[in-house]
Amino acid sequence: MAKELKNFTKRSDNYSQWYNELVIKADLAEQSAVRGCMVIKPYGYAIWEKMQRVLDDMFKATGVQNAYFPLLIPKSFLCREAEHVEGFAKECAVVTHYRLKNDPDGKGVVVDPEARLEEELIVRPTSETIIWGTYKNWIHSYRDLPLLINQWANVMRWEMRTRMFLRTSEFLWQEGHCAHATAEESEARTVEMINIYADFAENYMAMPVIKGVKSPNERFAGAVNTYTIEAMMQDGKALQSGTSHNLGQNFAKAFDVTFINKENQPEYVWANSWGMSTRMMGALIMTHSDDNGLVLPPRLAPLQVVIVPIYKDAEGLEKISEKVAPIVENLRKRGISVKYDDADNRRPGFKFADYELKGVPVRLALGARDLDNGTVEIMRRDTLEKETVSLEGIEDRIAALLDDIQTNLFAKALALREAKTVKVDTYEEFKEKIEEGGFILAHWDGTPETEEKIKAETKATIRCIPLEGDPEPGVCMVTGKPSERRVIFARSY
Amino acid sequence: MAKELKNFTKRSDNYSQWYNELVIKADLAEQSAVRGCMVIKPYGYAIWEKMQRVLDDMFKATGVQNAYFPLLIPKSFLCREAEHVEGFAKECAVVTHYRLKNDPDGKGVVVDPEARLEEELIVRPTSETIIWGTYKNWIHSYRDLPLLINQWANVMRWEMRTRMFLRTSEFLWQEGHCAHATAEESEARTVEMINIYADFAENYMAMPVIKGVKSPNERFAGAVNTYTIEAMMQDGKALQSGTSHNLGQNFAKAFDVTFINKENQPEYVWANSWGMSTRMMGALIMTHSDDNGLVLPPRLAPLQVVIVPIYKDAEGLEKISEKVAPIVENLRKRGISVKYDDADNRRPGFKFADYELKGVPVRLALGARDLDNGTVEIMRRDTLEKETVSLEGIEDRIAALLDDIQTNLFAKALALREAKTVKVDTYEEFKEKIEEGGFILAHWDGTPETEEKIKAETKATIRCIPLEGDPEPGVCMVTGKPSERRVIFARSY
Numbered sequence: 001m002a003k004e005l006k007n008f009t010k011r012s013d014n015y016s017q018w019y020n021e022l023v024i025k026a027d028l029a030e031q032s033a034v035r036g037c038m039v040i041k042p043y044g045y046a047i048w049e050k051m052q053r054v055l056d057d058m059f060k061a062t063g064v065q066n067a068y069f070p071l072l073i074p075k076s077f078l079c080r081e082a083e084h085v086e087g088f089a090k091e092c093a094v095v096t097h098y099r100l101k102n103d104p105d106g107k108g109v110v111v112d113p114e115a116r117l118e119e120e121l122i123v124r125p126t127s128e129t130i131i132w133g134t135y136k137n138w139i140h141s142y143r144d145l146p147l148l149i150n151q152w153a154n155v156m157r158w159e160m161r162t163r164m165f166l167r168t169s170e171f172l173w174q175e176g177h178c179a180h181a182t183a184e185e186s187e188a189r190t191v192e193m194i195n196i197y198a199d200f201a202e203n204y205m206a207m208p209v210i211k212g213v214k215s216p217n218e219r220f221a222g223a224v225n226t227y228t229i230e231a232m233m234q235d236g237k238a239l240q241s242g243t244s245h246n247l248g249q250n251f252a253k254a255f256d257v258t259f260i261n262k263e264n265q266p267e268y269v270w271a272n273s274w275g276m277s278t279r280m281m282g283a284l285i286m287t288h289s290d291d292n293g294l295v296l297p298p299r300l301a302p303l304q305v306v307i308v309p310i311y312k313d314a315e316g317l318e319k320i321s322e323k324v325a326p327i328v329e330n331l332r333k334r335g336i337s338v339k340y341d342d343a344d345n346r347r348p349g350f351k352f353a354d355y356e357l358k359g360v361p362v363r364l365a366l367g368a369r370d371l372d373n374g375t376v377e378i379m380r381r382d383t384l385e386k387e388t389v390s391l392e393g394i395e396d397r398i399a400a401l402l403d404d405i406q407t408n409l410f411a412k413a414l415a416l417r418e419a420k421t422v423k424v425d426t427y428e429e430f431k432e433k434i435e436e437g438g439f440i441l442a443h444w445d446g447t448p449e450t451e452e453k454i455k456a457e458t459k460a461t462i463r464c465i466p467l468e469g470d471p472e473p474g475v476c477m478v479t480g481k482p483s484e485r486r487v488i489f490a491r492s493y
Numbered sequence: 494m495a496k497e498l499k500n501f502t503k504r505s506d507n508y509s510q511w512y513n514e515l516v517i518k519a520d521l522a523e524q525s526a527v528r529g530c531m532v533i534k535p536y537g538y539a540i541w542e543k544m545q546r547v548l549d550d551m552f553k554a555t556g557v558q559n560a561y562f563p564l565l566i567p568k569s570f571l572c573r574e575a576e577h578v579e580g581f582a583k584e585c586a587v588v589t590h591y592r593l594k595n596d597p598d599g600k601g602v603v604v605d606p607e608a609r610l611e612e613e614l615i616v617r618p619t620s621e622t623i624i625w626g627t628y629k630n631w632i633h634s635y636r637d638l639p640l641l642i643n644q645w646a647n648v649m650r651w652e653m654r655t656r657m658f659l660r661t662s663e664f665l666w667q668e669g670h671c672a673h674a675t676a677e678e679s680e681a682r683t684v685e686m687i688n689i690y691a692d693f694a695e696n697y698m699a700m701p702v703i704k705g706v707k708s709p710n711e712r713f714a715g716a717v718n719t720y721t722i723e724a725m726m727q728d729g730k731a732l733q734s735g736t737s738h739n740l741g742q743n744f745a746k747a748f749d750v751t752f753i754n755k756e757n758q759p760e761y762v763w764a765n766s767w768g769m770s771t772r773m774m775g776a777l778i779m780t781h782s783d784d785n786g787l788v789l790p791p792r793l794a795p796l797q798v799v800i801v802p803i804y805k806d807a808e809g810l811e812k813i814s815e816k817v818a819p820i821v822e823n824l825r826k827r828g829i830s831v832k833y834d835d836a837d838n839r840r841p842g843f844k845f846a847d848y849e850l851k852g853v854p855v856r857l858a859l860g861a862r863d864l865d866n867g868t869v870e871i872m873r874r875d876t877l878e879k880e881t882v883s884l885e886g887i888e889d890r891i892a893a894l895l896d897d898i899q900t901n902l903f904a905k906a907l908a909l910r911e912a913k914t915v916k917v918d919t920y921e922e923f924k925e926k927i928e929e930g931g932f933i934l935a936h937w938d939g940t941p942e943t944e945e946k947i948k949a950e951t952k953a954t955i956r957c958i959p960l961e962g963d964p965e966p967g968v969c970m971v972t973g974k975p976s977e978r979r980v981i982f983a984r985s986y
Binding site for chain 1: 523525526527530531532533534535538539542558559560561562563564565566567568569570571572578583584585586587588589590591592593594600601602604613614615616623626627630636642646647649651663665838
């Protein structure tokens with residue numbers, strides 16, 4: 001039984017298959033009956049809830065408020081911002097009718113042809129259009145600004161090839177939509193949000209990210225500038241993990257949203273939008289997990305500590321339970337989530353394997369001999385190291401260990417990224433290195449043409465133009481034209 | 494300015510219009526560009542978030558876990574449970590295509606006729622079908638049961654006549670879907686959830702409710718039995734506030750969900766579902782609010798206390814601010830949400846009116862004279878009573894006042910309900926009394942025919958057959974046939 005739990009593909013054999021199987025094995029999600037849409041199972045959803053709570057608190061601490069806008073967007077709204085519709089709105093779910101009727105020819109129901117909508121409605125792929133259509137009535141004067149609003153919502157993009165969490169037709173996300181009186185203020189908020197995403201990724205997900213700017217080819221449709229955080233998965237591929245878009249006045253112009261500024265002049269409003277999605281579940285899994293299953297950073301683990309009693313009979317269990325009760329209570333008082341698993345229908349070995357599969361950061365095992373010795377076996381999921389330690393001060397030890405695991409996971413991921421990041425100066429070398437996976441720092445002449453050529457020939461894209469680090473001038477590896485700084489190339493999810 | 498805030502219809506002039514205007518004035522929600530769909534504005538959403546948090550905690554305390562199922566449901570799923578599709582699935586948003594394309598005849602986009610779905614997808618009006626289609630793979634043995642799952646989601650029903658919060662095409666809700674090994678256990682869970690809803694309504698919303706069972710006519714489509722909580726609004730109309738459905742084995746049979754029971758025999762799974770929605774925002778408003786605006790029970794108020802300084806100059810403000818700072822800190826330490834509104838672009842009179850409109854339960858006002866006297870003016874929103882009290886121990890006084898407001902709102906609503914509830918024994922008297930609004934306790938012979946006749950002739954429906962109170966036998970006011978107990982009739986939202 002315990003072995004069966006771990007019977008799935010190894011990363012080194014097939015990373016992609018390992019991921020797909022792990023999502024199922026760890027009970028995170030599964031495909032639904034609807035093409036490209038997943039069911040997020042309770043354990044997966046519990047991790048997502050933790051992410052939501054942390055992000056929501058971070059947003060609110062900067063003055064953002066939540067609201068809710070309609071799921072369906074009139075088709076005409078999508079066309080208002082020309083680049084937006086061009087880049088975005090084609091592959092989407094279209095509502096054309098509003099009624100079913102009994103099938104006159106037999107069983108079941110059919111679409112009622114008389115209930116055709118005058119204008120089709122689109123299931124939101126993102127909400128800039130409906131929100132800016134609404135803001136028109138909310139914003140009149142500079143006194144109404146800034147407007148700092150976020151929504152937690154489901155969105156839908158009719159993806160051709162889907163993978164659970166990473167790319168699904170329906171997904172869950174938050175989308176922030178801010179309105180400002182000045183370009184500077186809007187730019188500052190755009191940057192503030194990418195910094196919040198980086199903080200969340202690094203300090204909660206324990207996932208190092210590189211902050212940067214997207215090249216024009218990779219920019220959000222309708223944006224003046226897109227900031228991104230890019231993470232490296234264990235297979236060396238990049239995963240875009242959060243984006244923040246400076247929309248300039250594009251949407252304000254498309255929806256005619258003006259305000260009277262302090263100089264008493266009408267002016268178009270300045271906008272930004274920013275989002276993070278259930279894709280982060282995929283990023284979390286692919287950054288830390290191993291061939292035994294999930295590895296969760298303690299700060300996002302729904303269950304941080306599990307205690308498994310090893311006993312022969314009811315009397316033995318009772319003695320262990322008595323010893324464990326105050327430990328559980330003390331851990332809960334510290335805000336540590338803990339489960340004492342005394343279920344008698346599964347053997348300890350099965351429990352161990354199952355909690356490893358689920359990525360519970362710390363496991364304690366306590367048997368009769370431990371009671372005699374005043375000890376307990378403690379295992380950390382990240383390294384699988386076991387140690388027998390004194391029960392004295394066990395709560396302090398656990399708290400410190402959780403911190404240490406959090407730190408260690410980040411350090412390990414960072415070390416991997418550094419090991420898999422190379423500087424390359426010639427296109428020849430680039431073509432060679434890109435096959436090995438990882439990030440490549442190379443010079444690029446800044447043109448979409450060169451980027452497209454590289455993408456067509458190597459499947460690598462510019463992940464971002466990094467915000468941090470000293471710019472080092474050079475020449476484009478493809479065209480030899482001057483380049484101000486190296487950019488990051490990678491193949492990506 | 495301050496007067497303008499209160500310039501809206503009075504309840505006694507037109508209750509329905511008062512409601513519509515208040516929703517807008519208090520900045521809770523507004524109509525969107527999409528027919529029948531609303532935008533929930535930040536202040537309205539903040540109240541909904543409070544409701545969500547309380548309910549979510551209550552559910553989890555009973556072992557319920559959250560999950561997420563697809564937005565779109567294949568059309569064929571809806572037809573599986575015969576009564577369900579008959580009663581439910583006709584008026585709904587139908588997705589027929591998955592792509593738009595540039596209009597070949599000009600500007601904009603059109604639906605791509607080549608991207609027609611083989612099977613239409615329905616935006617979920619409720620999720621029993623997709624969820625039971627999924628449970629089939631999750632449930633094999635009695636060891637997999639019970640399955641206690643809830644989802645927070647948006648749903649859509651194409652309503653002909655909509656009113657904000659009360660009846661909108663898209664609304665937000667939670668829907669619980671439990672699976673059990675025995676009929677008894679499922680029935681117990683169905684009742685447990687209606688009790689939780691009643692607890693939430695009475696102890697958080699301060700809204701008294703009557704727990705009962707729906708008559709067959711008013712039962713959920715596909716349910717064996719529907720439990721409901723019914724509240725009375727200030728105009729005497731009933732509002733169904735939460736329902737819990739015992740689904741028997743109907744959905745298990747429709748989706749072929751069986752399990753191996755303890756006797757090693759295959760058996761269909763027993764089901765229940767239960768939901769509460771943003772409709773509760775409407776109930777909250779209509780239960781407590783008055784001609785000055787919203788009145789919010791402290792336990793659901795996003796802002797519980799506001800402090801307004803009354804000052805002549807910067808120096809005066811500074812002195813007040815110094816005095817207020819520790820009070821704010823102490824209140825926050827107690828978990829009381831408080832705002833010190835020292836904004837200088839609005840006059841105190843405007844602030845007072847605005848916070849009254851928004852239903853903030855307690856307002857403090859502090860001027861120079863108060864500083865000299867060590868006093869503060871305190872106003873409670875429910876009664877609008879003002880009092881000048883000592884600053885000494887002000888935190889204790891505020892905490893006690895918040896409790897008192899919570900209790901008082903419930904008592905007031907209960908007194909209204911009692912005053913507007915009458916026992917009636919003849920159909921003549923019934924027809925007279927129903928025009929006055931309120932609940933009518935009357936005898937009914939238990940047949941759908943009699944209920945339909947009463948509804949057709951008086952627009953009143955049976956709100957519920959009460960669970961509590963001593964049953965008093967009698968004879969049906971319409972047919973004279975025997976009746977075991979009085980049931981509750983009312984006109985309803």
